[in-house]
Amino acid sequence: MQNVPHDKVALVTGAGSGIGAACAQALLRDGWRVVFAGRRLPALEQAIAAAGDPWGDIDARALAVSADVSDAAAVQRLFDTLQQRFGRLDLLFNNAGVFTPATPVDELPLEQWQAAVNVNLHGPFLCTQHAFRLMKAQSPRGGRIINNGSISAHAPRPFSVPYTTTKHAITGLTRAAALEGRAFDIAVGQIDIGNVATDMTERMAAGVLQADGSVRPEARMGMDAVTSTFLAMARLPLEANVLTMTVMATGMPYVGRG
Template identity: 55%
Template structure:
């Protein structure tokens, strides 16, 4: 774990999957808005890269974490409590698509479990730890934002594990939103489509469509989605964006299939 100029008076956030993609973009947007941010992810080097991009005056800690392992999640939130004193935001972002282009009948059990363990169980473990801390701290409360996907609404071909977990995240979001009401814990979800990240590189060269054809799809900057996360995060706890969809304008989503 590394530390940079921590200040308990600022709002504190945890961003999982912070070493790249949407997680990195959101972490940078939050630090730019004055937040203290715990950067979590499996690989230390990308986390250090995000911290470096945030700048020497950013208030960050890096905590290598496999979100599918309960002990590592507990250690992450203990580090946040020790460094920041409280937790105002969890951005539940860590995720994996799994092996691409594999038909349902050929998807290996271990590959299914890997996607479920990271995308769903990992999100639950982090939300549970955040919920406990937000319920117990004074002043009470905080916000959880789950990174869903437009696949929470409309699947792509050969994406059964990813799509199933993203649909399940919607149920997690709704349950957390309901159960958090008495404790000033708000929970919302952002569903992002075709942000320019490592995961969407294949969009630029051609990806399988529902009609069996390959097509190049437009992408948008990850920072465009990150701005929406910051907006959701900075609302007073009396207000909540329950669901938001941010996508590349011309991507095949509305009407796809």
């Protein structure tokens, strides 16, 4: 841990709960100035309060901004607010995402498909676009973007066409943006996370549908494994980049046949 405050600025989307909240709090404790972004302002404020006040100036180092990343105007306001408050951006964590109910592709409502595309893909694109503009123009220029992918970017779960498709697309966004960012000192990478213990994965401990049609419980890992891996990526100098990183519960059915 750096454990000293500094002037680097981070923006985390979907920071009101789960992985987003945990990583935003870890950045704050690591000395970053952090914008917690998400749809629900009370949840963002609670996440900031739960981080404590490690440097005695929480109001100067953390900011909650309500924003729907699928809304272009809201993303514009988010980045305007960030720039007015902190003046620059050193790290963007594109974390906001939604799951859709397990549904066979031929029965999938169009609204569920559109919701997944809007939040899981359109949102990271909009935030990446704004981050590039800011990182190119600021002095010193450059910065880092980390996209929250998924194990589903490599191996789908049954009945997960919207989520899996958008997470595959995130890998394309990561690689294409990493290529474009080279000339401007912008490093772009992706973290693929498998089965971290949160409220959203409690059903996995009880038993979830497998590719062979069986229902079996799956191993989960603690959130500290995710935040420590994320911080290792975030702290790298811009001359180095982790293009893709997978952190997963050791016992989950992913490698080989499970």
